[in-house]
Amino acid sequence: MTSFNVEELTIPSTVYDDDAADFVESVVVRNAVETAGYGTPDLAYTPAEVLPGWLDTEHSPRRLFGVRVDGKIVSRGMYERGTAADARVAWAVVEVLPEYRGRGIGSAVADRIEQIARLDRRQRLLVYVVSPGSDGGPDGPGERLVPPTGFGSLPAANPEVRFLTARGFRLEQIERASRLALPLDEHELRGLVAAASIASGLDYVVHSWIDHTPEEWRDDVARMYTRMSTDAPSAGLDEPEDVWTTERLLESERRNEADPRSMLTVAAEHRPSGRLVGYSQLSVPPEPDRAVIQDDTLVLREHRGHRLGMLLKVANLAALQHKRPGHPSVITFNAEENRHMLRVNEELGFVPIGYEGAWRKDLL
The missing domain is CATH 3.40.630.30 (Gcn5-related N-acetyltransferase (GNAT))
Known part of the structure; x- marks a missing residue:
């Protein structure tokens, strides 16, 4: 060698x-x-x-x-x-x-x-x-x-x-x-949003924004970012908790002002508590001929079972086509054991394009 x-x-x-x-x-x-x-x-x-x-x-x-x-x-x-x-x-x-x-x-x-x-x-x-x-x-x-x-x-x-x-x-x-070809049929997309809203029920409402988190939701978003590190399937990787605070969120958003990409976020509010309980994000490049990357999608464990994952996904796809149209596709990653989210993606038309292994080596 x-x-x-x-x-x-x-x-x-x-x-x-x-x-x-x-x-x-x-x-x-x-x-x-x-x-x-x-x-x-x-x-x-x-x-x-x-x-x-x-x-x-x-x-x-x-x-x-x-x-x-x-x-x-x-x-x-x-x-x-x-x-x-x-x-x-x-x-x-x-x-x-x-x-x-x-x-x-x-x-x-x-x-x-x-x-x-x-x-x-x-x-x-x-x-x-x-x-x-x-x-x-x-x-x-x-x-x-x-x-x-x-x-x-x-x-x-x-x-x-x-x-x-x-x-x-x-x-x-x-x-x-997985890859989802765009654009989606607007009539079908509106139907998906309506069906997911009905399935989720009146206790939940969706909010959306681009890049900077509205002030009233910063604490909740920081809390959900932390939960993303513990609630997502991680098998035997033993991924550590990644703690986010409101201050860290603001610092991150300030740094990302230099990033040419836009971040489209939708979040689900639980009306009875007034707290955000799920979110989904799309990282959108400035050039319309490039693919969009699906960032995190999370529904807090205690609020699962209400089709909120589907609601968040389709709501953000609708926002993408309305606010940042023209992109050819969305790329997303999911753990193979995360069957619920994979079923959601498959319902929407995502098809596999490749697989990666998550590997661990114990050093001590």
């Missing part, structure tokens, strides 16, 4: 800074790897869209690494650690351009990240990796690797599967990426 120099790359303040070139080039690597993995450029982001997440050094500190070949960045690595006093988890990303794989570059980046995680006294390392060619089911060709959840499977012979298992990672969960 050839030895490679794994460099730590600078995180610029803006993509226009003199020191932004390496960061911009690392996003090119990210997009190429995502496109190769899913067979579509729908998951590509611009550097300006990626950067705001890297600037939250208080709540999600990250380090960026790269490997150059002949002066060109051909691999990107990311290390992110939890910040709670008792945090013992870290997240990693290792990406190598397809034409540079098989040279030991990915191993060099992974070695560097694992070394940092151990020095940080992290107990476990989590990674999410797309498995190209996976159909997510047990009937694909060749031997399959099934997670403990029993939902979905990956081709055991895939290079990324063999790479991770050889390094001591174990598969904990499979996530399905």
Whole structure:
């Protein structure tokens, strides 16, 4: 195996800074790897869209690494650690351009990240990796690797599967990426919204906004963001609670003002209590020929069973077509064991486009 120099790359303040070139080039690597993995450029982001997440050094500190070949960045690595006093988890990303794989570059980046995680006294390392060619089911060709959840499977012979298992990672969960073609028929969409509203009942009403959360809902949104980290299916990953406060929400929204994308949010209010109990978000790029990304959708556990998930989804799709028309599709991710949300998506017309494994390695 050839030895490679794994460099730590600078995180610029803006993509226009003199020191932004390496960061911009690392996003090119990210997009190429995502496109190769899913067979579509729908998951590509611009550097300006990626950067705001890297600037939250208080709540999600990250380090960026790269490997150059002949002066060109051909691999990107990311290390992110939890910040709670008792945090013992870290997240990693290792990406190598397809034409540079098989040279030991990915191993060099992974070695560097694992070394940092151990020095940080992290107990476990989590990674999410797309498995190209996976159909997510047990009937694909060749031997399959099934997670403990029993939902979905990956081709055991895939290079990324063999790479991770050889390094001591174990598969904990499979996530399905799905695509919904747009536009939806307006008459049918209005009917879906009406039917979901009737099914949810008079105790719930939907509110919507773009980007900045209205002042009266900030506390509730921060509470729901925290619950997203604990209520969403996470199998054996043991994802830690990610605590949001109103102050953190405001800071995040201020940072995201530099993001060219818009965030469309719908939220369900429980009328008897006057509290928000569910929300759904769409991340919308400024160019109408690019795909929209479905961000979080959550209904608090104590308010499930009222078709609020369907109501929130269709209400936001209606808002998208009214306020940001022209986009070709919506892309969403769901855990394979999250059968309720998958059924909602399938009812709306989402179809699978790929699968990724959620992997865990215990370090201590």
